[in-house]
Amino acid sequence: xxxxxxxxxxxxxxxxxxxxxxxxxxxxxxxxxxxxxxxxxxxxxxxxxxxxxxxxxxxxxxxxxxxxxxxxxxxxxxxxxxxxxxxxxxxxxxxxxxxxxxxxxxxxxxxxxxxxxxxxxxxxxxxxxxxxxxxxxxxxxxxxxxxxxxxxxxxxxxxxxxxxxxxxxxxxxxxxxxxxxxxxxxxxxxxxxxxxxxxxxxxxxxxxxxxxxxxxxxxxxxxxxxxxxxxxxxxxxxxxxxxxxxxxxxxxxxxxxxxxxxxxxxxxxxxxxxxxxxxxxxxxxxxxxxxxxxxxxxxxxxxxxxxxxxxxxxxxxxxxxxxxxxxxxxxxxxxxxxxxxxxxxxxxxxxxxxxxxxxxxxxxxxxxxxxxxxxxxxxxxxxxxxxxxxxxxxxxxxxxxxxxxxxxxxxxxxxxxxxxxxxxxxxxxxxxxxxxxxxxxxxxxxxx
Amino acid sequence: xxxxxxxxxxxxxxxxxxxxxxxxxxxxxxxxxxxxxxxxxxxxxxxxxxxxxxxxxxxxxxxxxxxxxxxxxxxxxxxxxxxxxxxxxxxxxxxxxxxxxxxxxxxxxxxxxxxxxxxxxxxxxxxxxxxxxxxxxxxxxxxxxxxxxxxxxxxxxxxxxxxxxxxxxxxxxxxxxxxxxxxxxxxxxxxxxxxxxxxxxxxxxxxxxxxxxxxxxxxxxxxxxxxxxxxxxxxxxxxxxxxxxxxxxxxxxxxxxxxxxxxxxxxxxxxxxxxxxxxxxx
Numbered sequence: 001x002x003x004x005x006x007x008x009x010x011x012x013x014x015x016x017x018x019x020x021x022x023x024x025x026x027x028x029x030x031x032x033x034x035x036x037x038x039x040x041x042x043x044x045x046x047x048x049x050x051x052x053x054x055x056x057x058x059x060x061x062x063x064x065x066x067x068x069x070x071x072x073x074x075x076x077x078x079x080x081x082x083x084x085x086x087x088x089x090x091x092x093x094x095x096x097x098x099x100x101x102x103x104x105x106x107x108x109x110x111x112x113x114x115x116x117x118x119x120x121x122x123x124x125x126x127x128x129x130x131x132x133x134x135x136x137x138x139x140x141x142x143x144x145x146x147x148x149x150x151x152x153x154x155x156x157x158x159x160x161x162x163x164x165x166x167x168x169x170x171x172x173x174x175x176x177x178x179x180x181x182x183x184x185x186x187x188x189x190x191x192x193x194x195x196x197x198x199x200x201x202x203x204x205x206x207x208x209x210x211x212x213x214x215x216x217x218x219x220x221x222x223x224x225x226x227x228x229x230x231x232x233x234x235x236x237x238x239x240x241x242x243x244x245x246x247x248x249x250x251x252x253x254x255x256x257x258x259x260x261x262x263x264x265x266x267x268x269x270x271x272x273x274x275x276x277x278x279x280x281x282x283x284x285x286x287x288x289x290x291x292x293x294x295x296x297x298x299x300x301x302x303x304x305x306x307x308x309x310x311x312x313x314x315x316x317x318x319x320x321x322x323x324x325x326x327x328x329x330x331x332x333x334x335x336x337x338x339x340x341x342x343x344x345x346x347x348x349x350x351x352x353x354x355x356x357x358x359x360x361x362x363x364x365x366x367x368x369x370x371x372x373x374x375x376x377x378x379x380x381x382x383x384x385x386x387x388x389x390x391x392x393x394x395x396x397x398x399x400x401x402x403x404x405x406x407x408x409x410x411x412x413x414x415x416x417x418x419x420x421x422x423x424x425x426x427x428x429x430x431x432x433x434x435x436x437x438x439x440x441x442x443x444x445x446x447x448x
Numbered sequence: 449x450x451x452x453x454x455x456x457x458x459x460x461x462x463x464x465x466x467x468x469x470x471x472x473x474x475x476x477x478x479x480x481x482x483x484x485x486x487x488x489x490x491x492x493x494x495x496x497x498x499x500x501x502x503x504x505x506x507x508x509x510x511x512x513x514x515x516x517x518x519x520x521x522x523x524x525x526x527x528x529x530x531x532x533x534x535x536x537x538x539x540x541x542x543x544x545x546x547x548x549x550x551x552x553x554x555x556x557x558x559x560x561x562x563x564x565x566x567x568x569x570x571x572x573x574x575x576x577x578x579x580x581x582x583x584x585x586x587x588x589x590x591x592x593x594x595x596x597x598x599x600x601x602x603x604x605x606x607x608x609x610x611x612x613x614x615x616x617x618x619x620x621x622x623x624x625x626x627x628x629x630x631x632x633x634x635x636x637x638x639x640x641x642x643x644x645x646x647x648x649x650x651x652x653x654x655x656x657x658x659x660x661x662x663x664x665x666x667x668x669x670x671x672x673x674x675x676x677x678x679x680x681x682x683x684x685x686x687x688x689x690x691x692x693x694x695x696x697x698x699x700x701x702x703x704x705x706x707x708x709x710x711x712x713x714x715x716x717x718x719x720x721x722x723x724x725x726x727x728x729x730x
Contacts, residue, residue: 324535325572325574326576327535328535328570329574329639331563332530332563332570332640333564333586334562334563334565334591335560335563336560339590347577348576445577446577447577447623
């Protein structure tokens with residue numbers, strides 16, 4: 001090969017390498033940027049007086065004097081809306097029956113939109129669900145709801161060749177000639193005075209319990225459940241994995257059984273996590289009966305089985321990477337095998353073992369499938385340490401799935417879903433960072 | 449080949465103090481009894497016979513050098529004395545190797561106790577990634593010394609014996625890997641001395657060191673001479689002649705010649721030895 005071709009090959013290989021890194025970075029950005037921006041929006045957002053009302057009555061937080069003056073000022077503007085409604089209801093009674101029926105449906109749509117925006121209207125029954133007790137707590141949601149009030153959504157089916165197209169019709173036109181027509185511009189102009197938006201930092205999103213199936217945030221039970229499950233899994237898997245790795249590397253005699261065990265271990269590392277979930281249900285709950293039904297301990301054990309192969313592999317590699325000279329030095333000083341392992345080999349292998357452990361910890365925190373059948377519930381309160389043997393727990397990974405796909409108001413709580421995702425990503429990232437720091441520290445200590 | 453065979457598998461030479469020592473050194477060797485003695489001793493790696501029916505007596509408190517070309521089995525022989533070859537699964541031995549009259553490879557031999565008495569320093573300095581103090585205290589701690597004061601005494605004594613105390617006394621808590629190669633090697637000697645062995649096996653202790661550090665190690669061996677039975681494997685024939693009382697010449701697994709250093713280097717009996725020490729092959 002001549003020098004020119006060689007250089008071209010070299011350069012094109014470099015280009016492909018850089019290209020693939022760029023593609024990866026872009027893909028990562030596409031995923032991570034919305035998670036961060038939307039997730040941060042769960043804690044930092046423009047909150048309305050309804051948010052503050054919710055905090056005060058659900059969690060007894062906030063300044064009651066300040067709040068009552070705010071409520072009074074917003075009620076002053078709302079009173080006019082309520083007045084218009086009663087006025088129109090009276091007008092409705094005087095109408096001819098067929099006209100009355102036509103307006104009644106339209107009017108009930110307006111009422112529903114107003115309820116969503118401002119909370120229960122005067123004369124409404126006390127709502128059963130907490131989410132209907134308050135109007136919009138977030139200003140950007142309120143603006144969406146205002147649009148729903150001002151415009152009726154219709155679908156254009158005229159052309160069967162193409163998909164139906166949504167278009168909006170102003171509701172005000174429908175009420176032309178009645179007293180209600182003035183309501184629409186009034187609400188539009190005075191919405192900020194009725195909802196009093198201001199910049200809000202809602203740390204309670206992270207530290208509160210969930211109210212009405214996460215409608216207002218509150219993901220502490222999930223965060224705590226995630227920690228319980230991941231740390232519980234580590235408590236089982238880490239000691240077991242390190243001992244198994246020591247056995248494989250130091251004690252096992254090469255042979256059929258040993259190679260079978262090793263390949264079984266490698267195979268286990270590649271088993272889909274849902275299989276571990278089914279196994280956990282069948283083995284820990286149905287056979288061993290570690291708990292009546294789902295529980296943290298059953299989930300932790302299942303996760304432990306799942307991460308065990310990874311921990312064994314990482315620990316094995318770390319132990320094998322310890323220079324042979326350390327072993328020789330220790331043995332030549334009259335050390336027993338076990339002493340050599342405990343005082344020289346394991347300390348020297350510690351950075352690698354810990355890295356494997358923390359990566360597994362991150363995986364245990366993030367896995368969904370193993371805990372579906374063994375530990376996770378969609379809504380629940382934070383459980384105490386004493387309850388881990390019997391109680392199931394909500395957990396971030398499972399609740400992200402649940403809120404995004406099975407929640408009855410999934411579309412309205414996108415911010416909660418993103419907040420949860422950001423929390424989970426941050427936890428896993430934090431764990432990995434701490435692993436890097438720990439590793440660096442120990443390596444530095446070893447290198448002197 | 450025949451010549452070598454015959455000298456290698458010759459019946460064990462009766463060890464007497466006069467045999468190996470120049471007269472001025474005779475008073476040092478007390479008793480002159482064989483400390484280590486090999487009888488028709490062979491070491492195999494699987495099928496390969498790395499040490500072939502060696503018979504020899506190593507006298508107590510002597511410095512014995514082992515020379516020979518690469519792959520001649522000298523390191524294997526050395527490492528079989530404190531059973532470091534046990535680490536290699538395929539390694540096994542025949543014949544007898546006696547240490548203090550006891551079979552090293554006997555059924556009831558405790559290799560841990562053996563290694564406590566037969567210390568070893570390796571080719572590459574291999575301090576633990578621990579502090580200097582912990583490196584030296586490692587052995588004593590293993591053998592049950594936990595008293596801080598007593599450990600300090602042992603550490604100081606060992607470091608002084610290894611002639612490195614002055615260089616490290618003010619940084620005992622620093623990591624041993626921060627020392628220079630020569631210092632590390634002397635630290636390893638000190639670490640071995642801390643368990644108070646009877647025998648010191650040195651496996652090419654200076655081959656990874658510069659000439660200055662090598663000189664220091666050689667001085668150290670001179671210091672320790674007379675207190676320990678020392679065996680040193682070396683490629684450097686000047687070194688062997690400088691530091692040792694007796695010398696063994698190995699070739700292809702056979703012990704070709706074993707005589708006092710002065711005799712072996714000035715008047716070798718075997719033509720192979722002469723060829724080797726005069727540099728005709730290596």
